[in-house]
Amino acid sequence: MAEVKHNIKLPKESLEKTTQTINLGPTHPATHGVFQNILEIDGEKIIQATPTVGYIHRAFEKIAERKPLYQVTPLTDRLNYCSAPINNIGWHLTVEKFVGIDIPARAQYLRVIIMELARISDHLICNSILGVDSGAFTGFLYIFQYRELIYEIYEEICGSRLTTNIGRIGGFERDFSETAWTKINKFLDEYPRVLKEFEDLFNRNRIFIERTQGVGGISAERALAYGFTGPNLRAAGVDYDVRIQKPYCRYQEFDFKVPVGTTGDCYDRYLVRNEEMWQSISLIKQAIQKIGELKGEEATKYHADAPDFYLPLKKDVYTKMEALIYHFKIIMGEVDIPAGELYNAVEGANGELGYYFISDGGRSAYRLHFRRPCFIYYQAYPELVEGSMLSDAILTMSSLNLIAGELDA
């Protein structure tokens, strides 16, 4: 437990002449997750903030040292659980790059669709919760129905909703069904209108603007010094996006814009996230179009030919010797991986989600380190809120999109 000193740095104009310690968290409803802020307040003004994390640390890095690679995917689900598919696919991409598997075009575009849906669902929650914390519940209640549509798409593709374990090393376990496509198209038809209405509720809303503008701002220099990535860095005016800098899944073929803000405050972060949702919609449409243009074998192949990592079809397992052997080898984790190390990153919904994978030639990772964007930028929280009002601190917290699972790994 961090020690907090009383009566420190009291400003001259202090009314109370003394400070109080309050605990925001670990189970406070305003934190939206299990982490703690010990705040030292003078009246309603924050003098000092001490973030404490680790309440739901689950030792993923240690567990991953024992698991076969395909069993690490469900662990990554539980990092940023608001956009689990990005974590899953990021991990698959890391393994594929490490062992050198070529992924067919269709699988890559399908991944783009899933990852952008996940990005929408993540930003949608963050922005609508920002509304809730500033007193506007309507937007949240309205737009949350559309996260349900996204979860139904996941459900159709992989069978689960929150912790998805979507896809496999090498592609997808099955092709998207007709129902899945119907659901994706339904979402694409309905969501833009809703997002427009959501923006109409907030963008020029006087109360919302006054609550968020100039609150929790950070300059580009400080944001870079604190290792900000993703929407929070872009809101401060730096156009860093892993999808552009180190393209994966054929992002280089897509036409999309990277929105940037200027002041890095809550309002800019809100605007950047909203614009990213529009870009994601456009990316999904482009991906669908690109899938439609594929010809021949490319148009149907949804997984790579990687027998060491990609499970064979069930009917083959029952009828063919080789398929049975590979099935057994994969499930029992008896696939040898070459020695080496790799750092691979994807653009998660919160920023650069990196996987530092080291293998010593065994059957599981020798060491696996997750670069969790949340954990890194949460350090800046005291600097963002010190001197501001308590209610602004809560807005700042929700606009940073802190996810407890990602903080703690």
Next chain:
Amino acid sequence: MLNSKFVLDKLIEKFGEVITGYEESFGLMAIHADKEFNLKILQFLYDEEDLAFRFLTDLTAIHYPDHKGEELVVTYLVYNMTQNFHIRLKFALDINESNIYTASQLHPTANWLERECYDFFGVNFVGHPNLIRVMNVDEMDYFPLRKEFPLEDQTRTDKDDEMFGRGGHFNFGNFSV
């Protein structure tokens, strides 16, 4: 444009013997150097105009129990954002004397990442403003990501684990099930 060779040459020119080796995998060069110079090297990479590695992407540690005298490796991944180029630095430490200078004054990002390294590997970052555990409880007296703490062997039989379906015997008192 930056490339690995240019960075390596610059570092060798400046630090000479301190740079003990390098390796390259998947287009990312990892430079090994003497741990005493970690901060000087990071500062040089930060300050030099044609290097300008000013973004610390990641910092972590690795434990190699078999490398005697160099059991712990602290590794920094620094990034030149304008030229889109990464470089990795590796510093080997003796596990019994795992001191290395903190980079948290140069890169505020390193603050919690170093605390994480301390928490899980016991690396002592000299000069760190607040080197306490970040994930685990403060009372913990070991460093759990070191290799001497293996995860449980899933085939072990000596454990009284009947409630979890692995045989053994559980005493229900007077009850029988």
